[in-house]
Amino acid sequence: MSELVLPLRTGSPLIVRDSAAGRPGCLDRLALLTGGKVRDAVSAASPQCEITVEAPSGRSCSELAAWRRYALLLDRDNDGFVITLRKGETGSPPPIPVGLWQLGLLTACISAVLRGARILPVHGALLAVSKGGLLLCGQSGMGKSTTSRRWQAAGGSVPADDMVLLECGGEEVIAHPLPTWSRCRESLEGASYPFEPALPVAGVFALARGEEREELKEAASREFFMSIYSACCCFASPLVRLLPQEERERLLAAIRETADRLAEVSPPTALFAHLDGNLQKTLKDYL
Missing domain, CATH: 3.40.50 (Rossmann fold)
Incomplete structure (x- = not known):
C-alpha cells in the first residue's frame, strides 16, 4: 500500500492512496509527472481518493457510477468523503492504467471540495x-x-x-x-x-x-x-x-x-x- 501526497497552500494536502496490488508504477509515474512524493508508510490522515480492487471493508459505500472499467464509490468516514475507485465488473485494468492518473487526482480534488477545501x-x-x-x-x-x-x-x-x-x-x-x-x-x-x-x-x-x-x-x-x-x-x-x-x-x-x-x-x-x-x-x- 502506498500513497501520493501533493501539498496545498491553504489546507490539508491531497492524498491519493493505492491499496491494490499488481499495478506497479501507477503512483510512481504520477509522482514523476507532478513532482510529488510517494510514501510506502500510510499516514494517519484519510485520503481524498483511494484506488482499490474491492470496496473498503468495514465502511459503507454507495456506488456513484461506472467510469470505463472502474466504478466510483462515495465513502463517508470521520474526515468527510473519500471517493474510491475499484475495479469494474467487466474487463481488467491495463498493466499501467493511465486513466487512473487523472481520474485519481480529479476525484481527490472533488472529495477535498466536499470536505470544504477551496479548490x-x-x-x-x-x-x-x-x-x-x-x-x-x-x-x-x-x-x-x-x-x-x-x-x-x-x-x-x-x-x-x-x-x-x-x-x-x-x-x-x-x-x-x-x-x-x-x-x-x-x-x-x-x-x-x-x-x-x-x-x-x-x-x-x-x-x-x-x-x-x-x-x-x-x-x-x-x-x-x-x-x-x-x-x-x-x-x-x-x-x-x-x-x-x-x-x-x-x-x-x-x-x-x-x-x-x-x-x-x-x-x-x-x-x-x-x-x-x-x-x-x-x-x-x-x-
Whole structure:
C-alpha cells in the first residue's frame, strides 16, 4: 500500500492512496509527472481518493457510477468523503492504467471540495509570465493547445495546457498544473506538470479565434463570465448529478465561487488568437 501526497497552500494536502496490488508504477509515474512524493508508510490522515480492487471493508459505500472499467464509490468516514475507485465488473485494468492518473487526482480534488477545501480542477491553459500565470479559458477546439505551442515556440513556458487545479483559499488565486489525459495518451516522454512551485493567476482571458489579426480586447462581462464558468464546470460536472443532494449543492457552490474569484482577477478580456500573430507582443503588458 502506498500513497501520493501533493501539498496545498491553504489546507490539508491531497492524498491519493493505492491499496491494490499488481499495478506497479501507477503512483510512481504520477509522482514523476507532478513532482510529488510517494510514501510506502500510510499516514494517519484519510485520503481524498483511494484506488482499490474491492470496496473498503468495514465502511459503507454507495456506488456513484461506472467510469470505463472502474466504478466510483462515495465513502463517508470521520474526515468527510473519500471517493474510491475499484475495479469494474467487466474487463481488467491495463498493466499501467493511465486513466487512473487523472481520474485519481480529479476525484481527490472533488472529495477535498466536499470536505470544504477551496479548490477546483479547471479546464484551461496556463502560460507562465514574470508576475505569475495567465489562464486561457475556452471550449475544446478553440485553440488552447495551439496557443500554448505558439507561446512555447516564442520561448515561453506552459506549465499546463488543459487542466489546472485552482486554489482560492488565500488572497491570491493559486494555479497548480495537473497531468493532462489527452497528453498522457499521446506520449509521456519528457512530460512534466510540476505541482510545485505553483503560480498565482495574474490574468484570465476568454480565448477566441482572431479572424484577421491577433489582439486583446475588452469582452462583454456576461460572455467573459460564461467562458470562465464553463471552464470551472468541465471536470466536475460528470460527478455533480451523481452526488447526493447536499453534496451536489456544495460542489455547485464551489464551482460558482471559483468562477466569481477568477472573474475578479482581471477586467473582462478576450484574447483573439491568430496563427500569424506575435504572442509576445500581444501579451507584452503581462510579461
